[in-house]
Amino acid sequence: xxxxxxxxxxxxxxxxxxxxxxxxxxxxxxxxxxxxxxxxxxxxxxxxxxxxxxxxxxxxxxxxxxxxxxxxxxxxxxxxxxxxxxxxxxxxxxxxxxxxxxxxxxxxxxxxxxxxxxxxxxxxxxxxxxxxxxxxxxxxxxxxxxxxxxxxxxxxxxxxxxxxxxxxxxxxxxxxxxxxxxxxxxxxxxxxxxxxxxxxxxxxxx
Numbered sequence: 001x002x003x004x005x006x007x008x009x010x011x012x013x014x015x016x017x018x019x020x021x022x023x024x025x026x027x028x029x030x031x032x033x034x035x036x037x038x039x040x041x042x043x044x045x046x047x048x049x050x051x052x053x054x055x056x057x058x059x060x061x062x063x064x065x066x067x068x069x070x071x072x073x074x075x076x077x078x079x080x081x082x083x084x085x086x087x088x089x090x091x092x093x094x095x096x097x098x099x100x101x102x103x104x105x106x107x108x109x110x111x112x113x114x115x116x117x118x119x120x121x122x123x124x125x126x127x128x129x130x131x132x133x134x135x136x137x138x139x140x141x142x143x144x145x146x147x148x149x150x151x152x153x154x155x156x157x158x159x160x161x162x163x164x165x166x167x168x169x170x171x172x173x174x175x176x177x178x179x180x181x182x183x184x185x186x187x188x189x190x191x192x193x194x195x196x197x198x199x200x201x202x203x204x205x206x
Contacts, residue, residue: 005063011096012064013071015129017043018093020075021086021139022130030076036133037072038065044128048104048121052111090190098182101126101153102175105160115165119157126153146201148189156182 019040020033028036042058042065049056058064075082082089104125106120127142127150134141142149160178163169169177188194195201 001117005061007099009063011099012041012093013067014089014092014096015074016068017070017082018086018089019104019129019133020072021079021083021089023133023139024079025137030073033076034069034072036136038068039136040129040133041068041071042129043132044125044130045100045104047128047132048108048125051124052113052121054111087190091187094186094190095183097126097153097186098156098179101182102157102160104176105132105157105178106171106175109164113188115161119154119161122157123150123153125143126150146195149195151196152182152185152189155185 016037020037024033024035045057048054098159101122105118105122108121109115112122130142130149133139156178159181160174163174163177164171185194
């Protein structure tokens with residue numbers, strides 16, 4: 001197994017851990033932990049592949065499914081230890097999200113789809129699993145929160161597409177810059193609580 005594949009497996013495991021910790025509730029049994037972890041980790045990529053009519057990535061490489069299930073199972077037995085280092089896992093989650101998002105955008109372009117579809121597939125890859133998790137656990141979805149989660153993905157995706165049309169930089173540098181943009185904004189949202197200002201936040205009148 002190559003270092004790149006190991007990195008992606010690690011990212012999948014991180015998604016499972018953060019997904020379970022975000023959704024954990026009293027009276028959740030071990031199977032619930034595993035299901036929530038797996039859905040969070042592979043849900044976005046599964047939706048993407050289905051929409052693009054591509055083979056599901058975890059069927060071609062079951063190691064991704066295994067990594068998610070094992071990570072979720074470990075979280076059940078060592079939940080306190082994992083929660084004690086939640087901030088570190090959230091940072092890793094942000095970096096993994098950035099990496100997976102940009103790869104999804106590039107793979108979609110490689111399949112011949114246009115830029116708009118590519119960015120949408122990047123967003124689905126980045127937040128799809130979290131949305132499914134929230135729906136299953138009855139929590140407000142990522143889209144309903146003020147936290148900057150989808151916005152970094154959109155900005156990084158737009159930057160990736162814009163730079164590719166200008167041919168100003170070589171593709172590897174464009175990818176690296178897009179990943180850095182998504183990860184930096186997401187990390188700032190986690191560390192400093194970045195969010196949209198009040199004038200860009202809807203508040204219903206009472």
